[in-house]
Amino acid sequence: MPARFIAALAVLLLLLALPVPAAAHLTPNSEIRLDLAPGAIVADIVVPQSEFGYATGLATDNRPASLAAARAYLLGHFAVVAPDGRQWRVAIDRIAFETIIGPPDLHATATLLPPPGAGDRSFRVDWRVITREVPTHFALLVIGGDLAGGTRGERELVGALTAARPVLAVDRGHAGMAGLFANSFRLGARHIAEGYDHLMFLLALLLPAPLLAAGGRWSALREPRATFRHLAMIVTAFTVGHSLTLIAAALFGAHLPAAPVEAGIALSVLISAIHAARPIFPGREPLVALGFGLVHGLAFATLIANFGLGAATRVTAILGFNLGIEAVQLLVVLGALPALLAVARWRHGPPARTALAAVIGLAAAIWLVERVAGLVIPAAALFETAIPWSFALILLVSALVLLRTVLPRAQRA
Template identity: 35%
Template sequence: MKALILAVVLLPFAALAHKPSDSYLHLDRAGDGFTGRWDVALRDLEEVLVLDADGDGAITWSELRGRQTDVAGYALTRLKLSAEGAACPLTPASTMRVVRHSDGAYAVVDFTAVCSTAPRVLDVDYALLFDRDPQHRGIVRVGSDGAGEPLVLSATRHTAQVSLEGLSPWRPFGQMVHSGVEHIWAGVDHLLFLLALLLPSVLRRDPATGRWVPVGDFGSAMKDVVKVVSAFTLAHSLTLSAASLGWVALPSRLVESAIAASVIVAALNNVFPLMDRTRWLAAFALGLLHGFGFASVLADLELPAGSLAVTLFGFNVGVELGQLACVAVFLPVAFLLRDTRVYRRALLVGGSAVIALVACAWLWERAFGVGLSFT
């Protein structure tokens, strides 16, 4: 019964754990205004505009070309740029393009923004898709003379003010630390994976009976947690570095599917233990995958090498801070409850089984889901 209650509570998480919907917005200085390029996923546009006119599951070039005015109008009415308190009107280009990102085909909306005076500070108000998908993110780059400042806008933080004077690779560091923390707290799959790894940290397997028994002191639990967190941090840093240097790139579907699989393994290990004090290996594996996941998103912004490296570093710091905050809340409570039947049976075994079931749904969706194709 307790496991069933947990399943009901966690069931909505399956719908939230798909790969986040992202768009990529480039804004480059041009005289008294900007030239803009906005890449919006065709699958997202299909949800709101129904581009697939014949319903055959594929959006053709002729179908998209016939609706390019609607696409540009939908996107540009959800973006407001202003400078010195005055709006910078947006004018779409006469033609539309299509490009491919790691997760599929994107329509490219090119436009110009003309400000009344040469802007020193740009105000950005981004509202694309938030009414339909609260998990949507706007990955924005505001650039000038080769320098670029990346922003990650979300439903809870959809406005930004960017100073256009003295752009440097280090300026966005603090913003990306904040984004890293936000990414961890909003990432249901990562949080459940972390929970699956941390649940046994206050217990140990009794070699004689094979049962979970409480650890004797808080220091033992803390030592186990440090190994898990350190393994994730090291792995995450490795893949962020590799991505920033352009050495490795993996398909988005492969990464997201592997993350779901790792959640299943971590959760089932609590029910049918194969690893006891070597769970840091699973944390290391997810760290590698999770680093690829966000690094591939920022790579699509085509930032200068220095900006990309600083951006990834700042995001990585934020991820670790967010993770440590979760540990600081979880570990003392788990240690106090470790010797109770509720913790050992309902939370550890029952909760892990439910986490594994939810992750199986994610794996099915990510590995075998049928998405829109562009032909």
């Protein structure tokens, strides 16, 4: 019964979940992360609060007057300049003293707009925040995202801004819509391929798809045509769900904080794993896939928040990103399908399905604890190392099933 299954997961979780506090990067330097998009750049600025207060003598609280003074100081010591010497417009959208990781920081986000007629991929960053007053201080300038140019989420260090070297040049070369689409497609494909929680959710929902529930258990097999129809409905519902929130977030700004979204994804995997072992919503898997797909879409949207300000840019990037997700998702489903059907018809299928559901459920429970409590559980790394090998094993089983089906037919022919 589900209660026994949950109890077993809880015991295993207690045995494996020896938590350690999340590590923090405590180096007291500043950082400017630039996310490039056609027509604009979004800058994420982090300045250590203690260094800011020491260098400027300004208050470091969140009263309106204090934030106004901090805003004025940043605008007076930070500039972006086009190659012809004209200044870009710097608009600080948000500023606050807050704790991100480790000690508190001054955290600001700014939109950088090039002057009329100037390119948006070649410029100089002039940074004299704190370095003018404290010569030993420095700021790292990094490119956090440049889909049109090929940077897909990995941090790319430009250099260090110091008192002796307050200006750094950035030249990202030429990029067009075709490059934006191609790199967005690759980003979507890579994210779903590396997003084990998304794939585990889908796998857990597909595990019992060839089966019918009766008496609180998975029992009879579906007809082949009904199985394929049910699988298609589940995958389509998940696609529709995450596409809706992805579009809403990218085009209309709908979003939730990352922490509850990530916890919701882990919960979706856990619930689906329990369902794979013992039916808790039989026949309603497409509705569940649709509902949880909305949550997964919010996680996807965090990667494309800075796809650009223009409608054409956003539509191109969202289309490429979503098609990348769907391509990998389809490959995973088609690759796993023969193995899923074979396990459902195998005489040892029920214990095999329950064991796989237990592994998925345990991984999900660990992720949930990590994301809710902000802990790092060593066992999570073991699961994340094993998951790619598990999918490789599933694909191998599918290949063997296909060979066993095709070879006799070829010999008879």
